[in-house]
Amino acid sequence: MVDKKAKTPALVRLFRDQTFRRGVIAILAFVVLWEIGSQFKSWFGVMVPFIGKIAPPTAVAVSWVEVGQWPGYWQSWYLSTGRVFLGFTVAMIIGIPFGLAMAVNKYFRGMFFPPFEILRPIPPLAWVPASIIFWPTTELSIMFVTFLGAFYTIVINVLGGARSIDIQYLRAAQSMGATQWDLFRKIILPGTLPSIFIGAAVGMGITWEVVLAGEMISGGGQQGGGGLGFFIWSSYMGGVMDQVVVGMISIGLAGYISSSLIRYIGHLSMPWRRMF
Amino acid sequence: MTDASDNMMEVKNVTKTFGDEWEQETVVENLSFSVKRNQLTAIVGPSGCGKSTVVNLLAGFERPDEGQILLNGKPVTGPSKSALVVFQETALMPWLTTYQNVTFGPKLRGDMAPDALKAAADKIIDTVGLREFRDKYPLQLSGGMQRRAELARALINQPLVMIMDEPFRGLDAMTRQLMQEFYLRLCEQESRTNVFVTSELEEAIILADSLIILSNRPTSVREFMQVDLQRPRNLEMLSSPEAYEYKRHAMEILHEEALKSFKGGAGNSDFLEAYSRQG
């Protein structure tokens, strides 16, 4: 059975997969409905509420082909992805140790948890004005806001994950001679890994939301700006609705690709969760 | 005969209280007993009486408020590999395979040469019958296999005392019987010092050299019994007249204790039910 699996090409295997086929059918059905909805404006005499006002998928596809030839469109992808990647990476680099430190040390937790909890409910976008003033360039302020979007989620997940590790694991390790450092490395770290990946996947989603909004607000001046958010905004200002939809779908795709990537890395680094 | 060097562990007037100044709960009160070298000492007691607390004290996870616990003549000051616990709920690390779990302790301490460790681990995994599951993760093992893997993980550390806290709880009746037989053979093949905590009286009697019955909370030793069934034993011996006599005597005491907790409204009626059903 294993041999057979290895011989069939990956693509063929993908199309034989029930879940994958269902997903493809669902997306196709959605696109078809959308097309019908926006082409006919009304179904059996009833006005279609929103779809009627949106460009049909065929028009969007035509526009996409056109937009795909502009370097500016790809530049937008590049800029947004770069911001997301940087903000997210910094959030991981600071957030994971910060969350772990709060989890394992009660003094550290006592000191940093209250301010953290007060700052956490502030939506990242509420930081935009302050960060534009605070950071020297627009680029930095967008990145800072992006960072905040992922940071809180990552910290909360890491903290929660590390605190909910079963004490039996720690005790078992201790009675086999584990030092504090061993406990941290061999129990707390792997035990928190699932929560780290959950935090990362959720944080990644928030990062895309935030970066787009940040780009829309900051505009496309000489110093920074641009990106997919700005692409949507300027298309809207220019009244090109097809392009607005192209921008929206681009973001959807970008978000989907980045979360899939995180899930895939999680899948690779946690073999014990891949059952059978 | 009761020379102190016969005793691997000695528990002397131990008291343990949980909670703060306002709401204190004494779980263990003036508990004293000893664990004989190379014997299996079974501890039974009503559910919720504090058995796991006693285990935590023996293993050094909790410190007694009063009294003293000696292991091999030296006071227990904290967890160590000398007194290893097999926990009530499985405590195999889910992120490690059977083999990695088994080698966890020695690897951590670095006290075995890699070749020797590999040989020892494979041998122990064989002994518990998990050769085919050597590279599987705990979630891929059945409940009984998990228990055996955990036994293997404890055994490889060669502890002075192995402390088992209701290790077969939650297994179905058939698996439980198989595990009891397996454990019986394991104990009879090599001499080890074992403390076996359970709420199943029959399990305790068939495994034990000596049997300690704990009282209701706050718990202390209610009765000490020497179980002189011949070895090697098997589960059929439970229906012998001697075993029946041990069982009847112990049941009487346990029933009394359970009744107390029932009247005290401590909410441990599941135990009472279990034993009145067996009648």
Ligand SMILES: Nc1ncnc2c1ncn2[C@@H]1O[C@H](COP(=O)(O)OP(=O)(O)OP(=O)(O)O)[C@@H](O)[C@H]1O
């Ligand atoms: N760390 C703790 N803090 C406060 N109370 C505790 C603690 N550990 C145990 N207790 C209390 O001690 C009592 C006995 O618990 P324990 O788990 O030792 O009983 P048990 O006999 O092992 O029960 P079971 O049959 O369910 O395994 C319980 O009432 C519990 O609330």
Ligand SMILES: [Mg+2]
């Ligand atoms: Mg218990």
